[in-house]
């Protein structure tokens with residue numbers, strides 16, 4: 001009987017309350033069913049990636065797509081993350097635009113080449129978030145701000161607590177921590193090795209891995225261990 005209790009909301013002769021407006025009880029019932037169904041939908045989780053020094057070799061204000069160099073093994077590693085159900089996002093500070101070193105169009109040309117190169121391994125990024133401002137200018141999303149991760153949460157339904165952030169600078173790790181991700185991961189490529197040497201206790205909450213493939217491997221090992 002309990003499952004049909006909603007029918008009583010319409011009111012009967014014995015009910016002291018007024019009947020609900022026509023259709024409202026149906027909407028309430030539908031809402032309850034939808035809420036129950038949504039609980040069984042899989043969680044959307046993501047890996048957020050810094051670009052320069054993490055996915056591609058850091059060449060200091062890269063603006064020429066021809067000079068893009070993908071870190072060895074990055075493509076297959078990202079594909080493995082996708083196969084495990086992770087959505088991929090790039091979160092990049094591009095202050096070279098704000099400094100006047102190159103244009104937004106230059107950055108987009110580099111991003112396009114990056115997408116095309118990694119697409120050869122079946123990699124797809126859901127979105128590339130970029131902060132083009134000079135460090136002295138106000139910015140909505142410049143790392144260590146977690147704003148772009150919040151945007152991804154809101155726009156793509158990402159569960160940040162089940163997601164990861166990977167980068168080669170302290171601000172990348174802080175961005176992840178500020179957003180409440182499961183783990184921030186420092187790679188030793190780019191500036192990562194010097195960050196590891198210099199930051200000591202400030203990075204003790206992070207995993208430190210040799211490179212992006214190693215970081216991806218550690219994520220996959222953790223989620224596989226959680227399943228068993």
Ligand SMILES: [Mg+2]
Nearest residue numbers: 050052053168
């Ligand atoms: Mg970097």
